[in-house]
Structures are given as structure tokens and as C-alpha cells.
Amino acid sequence: MNKNFNTDVCIVGGGIVGLSTAYFLSLNKISVIVLDPDSIGSHASGFAFGGLSPLGEAGQVDEIISELSVARLGMSIHTEFAKILPELTGIDIQHRFRPALDLAFSDEEAKEAKDQVKWRASEDGYSVEWLEAKEVLDMVPEISNEINGAVFTKGVADVEPYRLMLALTTACEKMGVNIISTKARGLGFDGHTATSVISDRGDIHCNSVVLAMGPWSLNASKWINQKIPIRPLKGQIIRLKSDKVNLQMSVGWQGNYACTKPDGLLWAGTTEEDVGFDDSPSSFGRDSVLASLTKMINGLESAQLIHHTACLRPLSNDGKIILGEVPDTSNLYIASGTGRKGILLGPGMGKITSDIITGSSHNYDLTPFNLSRF
Ligand SMILES: Cc1cc2nc3c(=O)[nH]c(=O)nc-3n(C[C@H](O)[C@H](O)[C@H](O)COP(=O)(O)OP(=O)(O)OC[C@H]3O[C@@H](n4cnc5c(N)ncnc54)[C@H](O)[C@@H]3O)c2cc1C
Structure with missing residues (x-):
């Protein structure tokens, strides 16, 4: 009634x-x-994936720069939430600071990434530097040895969105x-x-x-x-169980990303699909995420697909x-x-x-x- x-x-x-x-x-x-x-x-x-990166990912500077002030505020509130919400509710939201590596494969991607290090490094609270391929592979041996180098950022975080x-x-x-x-x-x-x-x-x-x-x-x-x-922009994420790969930092390339989360699974994304309100996971999404993931990371041949989700981002014109x-x-x-x-x-x-x-x-x-x- x-x-x-x-x-x-x-x-x-x-x-x-x-x-x-x-x-x-x-x-x-x-x-x-x-x-x-x-x-x-x-x-x-x-x-969502739950990445908290106010500086954007490499290749995404234009997307984030105009909203940087709101992103800074969001970041500081997330840090407060990490303390307050578990106390208030008993729910562990799995917020943690962990670094990010934004990979560059081609010379062009490397040049673009190095240009971004300048403004990113000027942001308070973050440490941002360009690393050559050998330094990256020493740090994370699972990363493809085809890389040119990567931007290494400390001060970014993630949370479990659900x-x-x-x-x-x-x-x-x-x-x-x-x-x-x-x-x-x-x-x-x-x-x-x-x-x-x-x-x-x-x-x-x-x-x-x-x-x-x-x-x-x-x-x-x-x-x-x-x-x-505002229209929907579909994105898909997979979660894998892998005995060989344990990424304790977020590894990204051209809008794709992967990271082992506190649940022990390797989360990887994503797609950008202009397909209206269809939010069902598809084989296209799975294959496309797997393709970018295996370009970035080696050793996933025996990994097991545990979970596959899709959802819709609100994208303005x-x-x-x-x-x-x-x-x-x-x-x-x-x-x-x-x-x-x-x-x-x-x-x-x-x-x-x-x-x-x-x-x-x-x-x-x-x-x-x-x-x-x-
Ligand atoms: C694959 C993927 C990965 C992502 N990863 C990240 C990430 O790593 N970091 C990050 O910051 N962001 C990420 N995002 C983006 C983020 O998830 C979205 O931008 C955000 O969740 C949008 O939140 P919202 O509250 O606006 O919308 P929603 O979460 O969609 O909520 C809108 C709500 O409005 C309700 N609603 C609609 N119409 C009505 C109505 N008529 N009456 C009542 N209720 C209504 C809906 O039911 C819905 O619950 C990701 C998104 C996707 C798809």
C-alpha cells in the first residue's frame, strides 16, 4: 500500500x-x-575494481586533471572511512595503500608516461618515478620482459567496493x-x-x-x-586463482589493470563497451581482459577463472x-x-x-x- x-x-x-x-x-x-x-x-x-588513484593511470591525464580537487578530497575521505567504517560497522573494507606500476611497451608509450611523471611527482603525498625495464622486472618478475619501462607510484590505494x-x-x-x-x-x-x-x-x-x-x-x-x-559504459572484471602470480601492487597498461587483492585472487580488468544497459558478463569481455592481462603478466597458464562480473559506468558526454x-x-x-x-x-x-x-x-x-x- x-x-x-x-x-x-x-x-x-x-x-x-x-x-x-x-x-x-x-x-x-x-x-x-x-x-x-x-x-x-x-x-x-x-x-568496481576499487582502485584509488587520484593521479590517474598512465595515458589518462586529461581524464582526471579537471577533477583533481574532488579526487584529492575523495582520497582523504577514503582514508578516514578506512578507520571509521570498520569501527562503526565491524565490516573490514580492505582499504590498503599499495603502489602502482603503469607499464609502457612502445617508445611512444614510454615518452607519454615520462611526460606525466613531471606533474604527478609534484602532487603532495605521492612518490612518482620512471623505472627502466630491468628495475621493474627486479621488483615484479612476473611482468612481461617486453616492457620498455614503467611509472612507479607510491601513495595510491585500493578498497573492496562491495x-x-x-x-x-x-x-x-x-x-x-x-x-x-x-x-x-x-x-x-x-x-x-x-x-x-x-x-x-x-x-x-x-x-x-x-x-x-x-x-x-x-x-x-x-x-x-x-x-x-549521461550514458552507460560497460566494463568487465575477472578474478583468477593463481599459484604462481601474486601481485602486491597494481600493474596497469593503457586502462587495463591487475592486482592480487586481500581475498587472494588476482583481479583484472577491463573493457569499455558502449552497449546500452546490457550488464551481463560476456565471452568477449573475458577474452579481452585475458588478452591485456597476459600481455602484462607471465605465468598465468594454469590460473583458474573464479569470478567474472560486468557493470555500467555513468559516463557524461x-x-x-x-x-x-x-x-x-x-x-x-x-x-x-x-x-x-x-x-x-x-x-x-x-x-x-x-x-x-x-x-x-x-x-x-x-x-x-x-x-x-x-
Ligand atoms: C568494471 C568497472 C571497474 C571500475 N573500477 C573503478 C575503480 O577501480 N576505481 C574507481 O574509482 N571507480 C571505478 N569504477 C567506476 C565506479 O564503479 C562508478 O563510477 C561508480 O560506482 C558510480 O557510482 P554511482 O553511485 O554514480 O552509480 P551506481 O553505482 O550505478 O548507483 C546508481 C544507483 O541508482 C539507482 N537508480 C537508478 N535509477 C533509479 C530510480 N529511478 N529510482 C531509484 N534509484 C535509481 C540504481 O539502482 C543504482 O543502485 C569502475 C566501474 C566499472 C564498470
């Missing part, structure tokens, strides 16, 4: 972005309802956040002010609304009469996040478009969104991220 709910803030979408927003609002004693029809962590926020989502959800619920399993269908307005979220379980009357719908954000375009240009007030509204906010970096950026976006709603001061210039840029 449908009923009406009342709350200060209603958040549509319970991924890392929506739940991080709920977490920071509830720390400020704001009452929050989160709506999501699906189980917690059942989409990209629960099935455990993080469980812990964040548990923490939110302990702080009084009401997570309702239902789909939002629209918004009620009084002029430019959103007054309610219309859902399958009833209307949620509220003072502010946050749209954190990930790859489904486009569906809210008709609610706000403005196009939200210009590849950058959309964050802040929805134009021409007074109490409606959007946070999405995190692409390949949502686990890293999500907590920072949640904190900023919470600061805007509570009127707390923050130092982030959100102009480049406003929906009005499209």
Missing part, C-alpha cells in the same frame, strides 16, 4: 555517490531517505538514514522548488532532492525538463562529472558522471553535495561541473 513520507533530503539512487551524500548529511543531523529499487552494491559501486558499500549502508542506517527499496518515477514541484519525489511506494515530501542515479541519470531528464547527458545545483531550481542537486573514477570521487562528491545543502562553506569551484555546460 502506498503511503507518504517526510524527510529533509530525499536521495534518488543508493550507489557510492548517493550513500556518501546520505552519510555526510546524516552526520549533520539532517534526516535522509534514500530510494533504490535494487540491492545495495548490485551495480557498479559494488562491482564491502565498502555494505559498510557505508550499515553506517548510514545506524545514523538514521531510511533506505527504501523502490523506484523513483518523478518529482513534484511548486514553481522552481522540488517538493516531493514520486515513487512506487508513495510520495516522499522533502526540502531538497539529490539525483544520484548513476548510468540511469538520463531517465530524470523529463522530470527536470533538461537533458542529463564530455567525460567529466556533473555536480551541484540543477539550473533553474532552488533545492535540486545532481551528482553523477563519474565514469571510471566513481569509487574514488563518490565520497568527495557526497561531501560537497552535503556541504551545499547544509550551507557549509567549501572551497570547490563547481562551475566546470554544472549541468548548464551542456
Whole structure:
């Protein structure tokens, strides 16, 4: 039976972005309802790789540089979460600092990687250097001896995304956040002010609304009469059991990566597939991830495939996040478009969104991220 709910803030979408927003609002004693029809962590926020690399991966400088301030904030919140969430919930989110090696095979890749060392090395809190092939192979003998060299970065980290989502959800619920399993269908307005979220379980009357719908954000375009240009970009990950390969650092090449996680499995990704909302693992994805993995790493002939997942990244038309007030509204906010970096950026976006709603001061210039840029 449908009923009406009342709350200060209603958040549509319970991924890392929506739940991080709920977490920071509830720390400020704001009452929050989160709506999501699906189980917690059942989409990209629960099935990502979990790499936390504010400096980007080699070859991805343009993708990350405009969002570096939000990435720095995300990184520092993850470090706080690593302490607070296990204490609050008893869930080990397996956050750890571990280095990364971004491999270069060709001379061209090596030149591009060396150019990036300059700006990456200037970031506080990280140590970044170019290593020649022999130094890399001395450090990680499993790496292909075809490499030219690699960028070695210390100060980056990873987390287990599904455990993080469980812990964040548990923490939110302990702080009084009401997570309702239902789909939002629209918004009620009084002029430019959103007054309610219309859902399958009833209307949620509220003072502010946050749209954190990930790859489904486009569906809210008709609610706000403005196009939200976000589409799904599928990615696949495999997890292997290997007696021979134990990578205690993340090894990457051209957007692909591999690392042995605390569960003892070698996690490897990924694909970028523009195939709409199909989020099923495919033989194409498996073979493509295996091809990049075996180009980077030797000794996997007898490895066993244990797990294979696929999920959808929310990608905006210009590849950058959309964050802040929805134009021409007074109490409606959007946070999405995190692409390949949502686990890293999500907590920072949640904190900023919470600061805007509570009127707390923050130092982030959100102009480049406003929906009005499209
Ligand atoms: C293979 C892969 C690997 C990745 N690896 C990394 C990584 O190493 N590091 C990193 O930082 N990022 C990584 N990412 C990216 C990251 O996973 C995403 O950017 C992030 O999870 C997006 O979070 P979100 O909360 O915006 O979206 P989602 O997690 O998709 O959550 C959105 C939620 O909104 C809900 N929703 C949609 N419509 C409605 C509605 N009408 N009503 C109510 N709820 C609704 C959905 O059910 C969903 O639960 C990876 C992504 C993929 C695919």
C-alpha cells in the first residue's frame, strides 16, 4: 500500500555517490531517505575494481586533471572511512595503500608516461618515478620482459567496493538514514522548488532532492525538463586463482589493470563497451581482459577463472562529472558522471553535495561541473 513520507533530503539512487551524500548529511543531523529499487552494491559501486588513484593511470591525464580537487578530497575521505567504517560497522573494507606500476611497451608509450611523471611527482603525498625495464622486472618478475619501462607510484590505494558499500549502508542506517527499496518515477514541484519525489511506494515530501542515479541519470531528464547527458559504459572484471602470480601492487597498461587483492585472487580488468544497459558478463569481455592481462603478466597458464562480473559506468558526454545545483531550481542537486573514477570521487562528491545543502562553506569551484555546460 502506498503511503507518504517526510524527510529533509530525499536521495534518488543508493550507489557510492548517493550513500556518501546520505552519510555526510546524516552526520549533520539532517534526516535522509534514500530510494533504490535494487540491492545495495548490485551495480557498479559494488562491482568496481576499487582502485584509488587520484593521479590517474598512465595515458589518462586529461581524464582526471579537471577533477583533481574532488579526487584529492575523495582520497582523504577514503582514508578516514578506512578507520571509521570498520569501527562503526565491524565490516573490514580492505582499504590498503599499495603502489602502482603503469607499464609502457612502445617508445611512444614510454615518452607519454615520462611526460606525466613531471606533474604527478609534484602532487603532495605521492612518490612518482620512471623505472627502466630491468628495475621493474627486479621488483615484479612476473611482468612481461617486453616492457620498455614503467611509472612507479607510491601513495595510491585500493578498497573492496562491495564491502565498502555494505559498510557505508550499515553506517548510514545506524545514523538514521531510511533506505527504501523502490523506484523513483518523478518529482513534484511548486514553481522552481522540488517538493516531493514520486515513487512506487508513495510520495516522499522533502526540502531538497539529490539525483544520484548513476548510468540511469538520463531517465530524470523529463522530470527536470533538461537533458542529463549521461550514458552507460560497460566494463568487465575477472578474478583468477593463481599459484604462481601474486601481485602486491597494481600493474596497469593503457586502462587495463591487475592486482592480487586481500581475498587472494588476482583481479583484472577491463573493457569499455558502449552497449546500452546490457550488464551481463560476456565471452568477449573475458577474452579481452585475458588478452591485456597476459600481455602484462607471465605465468598465468594454469590460473583458474573464479569470478567474472560486468557493470555500467555513468559516463557524461564530455567525460567529466556533473555536480551541484540543477539550473533553474532552488533545492535540486545532481551528482553523477563519474565514469571510471566513481569509487574514488563518490565520497568527495557526497561531501560537497552535503556541504551545499547544509550551507557549509567549501572551497570547490563547481562551475566546470554544472549541468548548464551542456
Ligand atoms: C568494471 C568497472 C571497474 C571500475 N573500477 C573503478 C575503480 O577501480 N576505481 C574507481 O574509482 N571507480 C571505478 N569504477 C567506476 C565506479 O564503479 C562508478 O563510477 C561508480 O560506482 C558510480 O557510482 P554511482 O553511485 O554514480 O552509480 P551506481 O553505482 O550505478 O548507483 C546508481 C544507483 O541508482 C539507482 N537508480 C537508478 N535509477 C533509479 C530510480 N529511478 N529510482 C531509484 N534509484 C535509481 C540504481 O539502482 C543504482 O543502485 C569502475 C566501474 C566499472 C564498470
